[in-house]
Amino acid sequence: MKYTKEHEWLRVEGDLVVVGITEHAATQLGDVVFVELPDTDSMVSAGDEVCVIESVKAASDILAPVDGEIVEVNEKLTDNPGLVNEDPTGAAWFFKIKVVDLSVLDEFMDEDEYAELIG
Amino acid sequence: MVPFAGYDMPVQYAAGVMKEHLHTRTAAGLFDVSHMGQVILRPRAGMAALAAAFEAMMPVDVAGLAEGRQRYGLFTSESGGILDDLMFANRGDHLFVVVNAARKGHDIPHMAAHLGAVAEVVPVTDRALLALQGPQAEAVLARLVPETAAMRFMDVGIFGDIWVSRSGYTGEDGFEISLPQARAEAFARELLAMPEVLPIGLGARDSLRLEAGLCLYGHDIDETTSPVEAGLTWAIQKVRRAGGAREGGFPGTTRILRELAEGPERCRVGLRPDGRAPMREGTDLFAPDDTPLGTVTSGGFGPSVEAPVAMGYVPRAFSAPGTALLGEVRGKKLPVTVAALPFHPTTYKR
Numbered sequence: 001m002k003y004t005k006e007h008e009w010l011r012v013e014g015d016l017v018v019v020g021i022t023e024h025a026a027t028q029l030g031d032v033v034f035v036e037l038p039d040t041d042s043m044v045s046a047g048d049e050v051c052v053i054e055s056v057k058a059a060s061d062i063l064a065p066v067d068g069e070i071v072e073v074n075e076k077l078t079d080n081p082g083l084v085n086e087d088p089t090g091a092a093w094f095f096k097i098k099v100v101d102l103s104v105l106d107e108f109m110d111e112d113e114y115a116e117l118i119g
Numbered sequence: 120m121v122p123f124a125g126y127d128m129p130v131q132y133a134a135g136v137m138k139e140h141l142h143t144r145t146a147a148g149l150f151d152v153s154h155m156g157q158v159i160l161r162p163r164a165g166m167a168a169l170a171a172a173f174e175a176m177m178p179v180d181v182a183g184l185a186e187g188r189q190r191y192g193l194f195t196s197e198s199g200g201i202l203d204d205l206m207f208a209n210r211g212d213h214l215f216v217v218v219n220a221a222r223k224g225h226d227i228p229h230m231a232a233h234l235g236a237v238a239e240v241v242p243v244t245d246r247a248l249l250a251l252q253g254p255q256a257e258a259v260l261a262r263l264v265p266e267t268a269a270m271r272f273m274d275v276g277i278f279g280d281i282w283v284s285r286s287g288y289t290g291e292d293g294f295e296i297s298l299p300q301a302r303a304e305a306f307a308r309e310l311l312a313m314p315e316v317l318p319i320g321l322g323a324r325d326s327l328r329l330e331a332g333l334c335l336y337g338h339d340i341d342e343t344t345s346p347v348e349a350g351l352t353w354a355i356q357k358v359r360r361a362g363g364a365r366e367g368g369f370p371g372t373t374r375i376l377r378e379l380a381e382g383p384e385r386c387r388v389g390l391r392p393d394g395r396a397p398m399r400e401g402t403d404l405f406a407p408d409d410t411p412l413g414t415v416t417s418g419g420f421g422p423s424v425e426a427p428v429a430m431g432y433v434p435r436a437f438s439a440p441g442t443a444l445l446g447e448v449r450g451k452k453l454p455v456t457v458a459a460l461p462f463h464p465t466t467y468k469r
Contacts, residue, residue, distance in 0.1 A: 031137035
């Protein structure tokens with residue numbers, strides 16, 4: 001698993017990168033009540049705001065971590081946004097993105113580096 | 120912690136906004152509301168003169184408030200806007216007033232200017248204020264102050280150095296408890312040690328009052344909104360209305376009595392987004408044909424309603440429950456329906 005400074009986790013699945021938010025991020029957000037997912041088959045660039053996630057406290061964006069094509073989204077989150085709090089690093093993945101070259105993941109933090117970031 | 124009216128306040132405690140909200144609706148929640156302004160109005164020459172002068176500040180029946188009772192009031196401006204909303208209680212030989220934290224600095228000089236000739240305006244700065252809210256509040260508080268169990272909604276009582284009113288701002292039965300600062304922490308810890316009680320932060324305080332359809336000053340009501348537009352006509356007793364024994368005589372009489380007779384141009388309404396996306400404060404509202412109508416003044420997710428809820432102002436023609444409108448969220452106009460208030464039924468012990 002790789003991690004971004006924006007508290008997303010990235011997991012490689014074949015030639016796809018699965019993206020979700022970390023437990024730390026889910027805790028900070030509080031109870032999630034709404035998730036807006038990107039359109040599948042859309043081309044995104046790293047840094048694009050692709051998802052909206054709203055908790056009882058506020059709205060936040062999820063950014064595309066890398067350039068690529070969104071090939072699958074987790075529709076379960078639309079009906080059950082609370083899944084983000086229950087299982088942030090498992091069942092509550094947000095989208096799968098197809099990248100040209102998986103080596104782009106090398107620049108992201110590993111678990112130890114991320115643990116250090118969140119203290 | 121977040122800054123709020125000059126105080127550092129917790130948005131939530133360990134349980135989080137959702138659990139805190141639901142706990143208050145099913146058991147009892149304890150709120151530290153010591154930031155609110157407590158003021159004593161001590162008459163210089165009798166309560167009648169004080170009541171008359173206080174009535175000259177707001178469209179509310181003060182003289183008719185019985186001893187031991189509390190009432191909701193609204194300071195109005197000459198143009199009929201709302202300067203603040205407040206609670207005031209008749210405690211026999213004086214009035215006890217609680218005003219919004221963010222408006223203390225306005226309200227205390229405002230009262231001193233209007234009441235100075237008939238009353239001493241004494242800010243109470245050495246007392247904390249706690250709110251204990253929820254269906255188990257009565258049983259919980261009775262363990263510490265047994266006399267409070269017999270109180271009804273909007274009764275006030277003095278029990279030693281503890282001042283209690285049976286009121287609150289969550290839509291639930293409950294109490295507001297004023298007590299000396301030096302005793303407050305121990306008292307709060309005693310309440311929190313009881314299994315029914317959880318501490319509740321600002322986040323749930325906001326979602327609870329929103330579900331109860333209650334206004335937050337500076338958001339749902341301010342100097343530009345009149346009490347009639349805000350749907351607070353229940354706070355204007357008949358005696359102060361046209362044909363009443365003490366008709367008018369408050370700031371903004373012309374506008375307020377006109378709006379009572381003819382209806383206001385715009386109204387505060389409840390709003391239920393059709394989808395799951397919350398419509399927060401500042402969301403612009405449109406008619407189905409895209410005509411701009413107004414904005415959301417409070418909005419978020421209602422944990423008891425299990426859906427997003429909001430309040431805002433729209434022209435009267437669009438204010439009937441069931442009216443289909445649009446709210447613009449992140450550039451998209453989403454369907455939202457006007458709904459009756461409150462969103463969650465109130466359970467005051469009348």
